Amino acid sequence: xxxxxxxxxxxxxxxxxxxxxxxxxxxxxxxxxxxxxxxxxxxxxxxxxxxxxxxxxxxxxxxxxxxxxxxxxxxxxxxxxxxxxxxxxxxxxxxxxxxxxxxxxxxxxxxxxxxxxxxxxxxxxxxxxxxxxxxxxxxxxxxxxxxxxxxxxxxxxxxxxxxxxxxxxxxxxxxxxxxxxxxxxxxxxxxxxxxxxxxxxxxxxxxxxxxxxxxxxxxxxxxxxxxxxxxxxxxxxxxxxxxxxxxxxxxxxxxxxxxxxxxxxxxxxxxxxxxxxxxxxxxxxxxxxxxxxxxxxxxxxxxxxxxxxxxxxxxxxxxxxxxxxxxxxxxxxxx
Numbered sequence: 001x002x003x004x005x006x007x008x009x010x011x012x013x014x015x016x017x018x019x020x021x022x023x024x025x026x027x028x029x030x031x032x033x034x035x036x037x038x039x040x041x042x043x044x045x046x047x048x049x050x051x052x053x054x055x056x057x058x059x060x061x062x063x064x065x066x067x068x069x070x071x072x073x074x075x076x077x078x079x080x081x082x083x084x085x086x087x088x089x090x091x092x093x094x095x096x097x098x099x100x101x102x103x104x105x106x107x108x109x110x111x112x113x114x115x116x117x118x119x120x121x122x123x124x125x126x127x128x129x130x131x132x133x134x135x136x137x138x139x140x141x142x143x144x145x146x147x148x149x150x151x152x153x154x155x156x157x158x159x160x161x162x163x164x165x166x167x168x169x170x171x172x173x174x175x176x177x178x179x180x181x182x183x184x185x186x187x188x189x190x191x192x193x194x195x196x197x198x199x200x201x202x203x204x205x206x207x208x209x210x211x212x213x214x215x216x217x218x219x220x221x222x223x224x225x226x227x228x229x230x231x232x233x234x235x236x237x238x239x240x241x242x243x244x245x246x247x248x249x250x251x252x253x254x255x256x257x258x259x260x261x262x263x264x265x266x267x268x269x270x271x272x273x274x275x276x277x278x279x280x281x282x283x284x285x286x287x288x289x290x291x292x293x294x295x296x297x298x299x300x301x302x303x304x305x306x307x308x309x310x311x312x313x314x315x316x317x318x319x320x321x322x323x324x325x326x327x328x329x330x331x332x333x334x335x
């Protein structure tokens with residue numbers, strides 16, 4: 001009987017994974033955590049109860065038929081998160097000649113059951129000529145009752161963005177106006193020349209990202225090793241003649257599946273060169289102390305933030321407002 005239950009449980013996980021692969025660009029591999037729930041040849045029943053939390057928000061709505069209340073909750077939250085990100089108008093620079101366009105759907109959904117009574121959020125990107133110029137997240141907490149709504153944004157641009165938030169000037173709401181480029185690009189040491197085909201370049205990108213590692217540390221000096229998500233949050237082939245290919249990758253911690261660091265890998269021409277070469281850029285996506293390494297050599301660090309960053313910084317995170325509970329009744333997106 002145990003073997004039969006195990007077989008059925010594995011088949012269920014395989015089906016859920018296939019559903020996520022068909023419906024989302026990013027799939028979180030939780031197999032290691034599932035395996036850790038086996039003890040002495042017996043099934044730990046808690047695994048089944050914790051399955052939705054382990055998978056976070058990555059399940060498509062059609063896979064939640066047994067819990068319509070949860071399905072409705074996730075849909076309502078996603079409406080709110082999307083509405084929040086739609087409030088930003090972003091241009092590549094002050095000339096406003098090129099607009100960065102918000103992708104209509106989030107590139108990644110995440111959950112963090114260990115912080116603030118349970119957090120969940122959605123990650124979005126704004127692009128210009130195909131390249132990702134901004135990454136932004138809306139998330140909320142706790143998991144039940146009235147929720148705090150938070151905005152988190154980081155410029156990935158090599159230019160100084162021009163950003164406005166709808167209604168902020170009139171209402172006095174918090175906003176974001178970075179005063180410097182968001183990311184610095186550098187050559188990846190000993191990287192091969194970019195391959196000819198997009199499929200081969202993706203293989204190269206994934207191999208190059210595995211050369212990076214990192215840690216975060218909170219105010220109590222607790223340290224977490226970061227884990228690279230195997231698939232890019234966003235993959236792009238830019239129409240910019242200097243950018244051949246690229247991807248936005250993310251690192252998460254064991255505390256949850258929310259991104260803590262962003263890694264850009266691009267095949268692009270360096271100034272004064274004719275052929276593209278692999279370059280990288282790193283960005284914090286956490287208020288904790290962050291250290292990133294390439295092949296065991298530290299290449300990026302960011303200090304612990306004890307308050308909300310200045311609205312003129314390239315990284316911005318702030319508590320926007322409280323929103324009503326979403327469990328039982330309709331919460332309008334602009335609440």
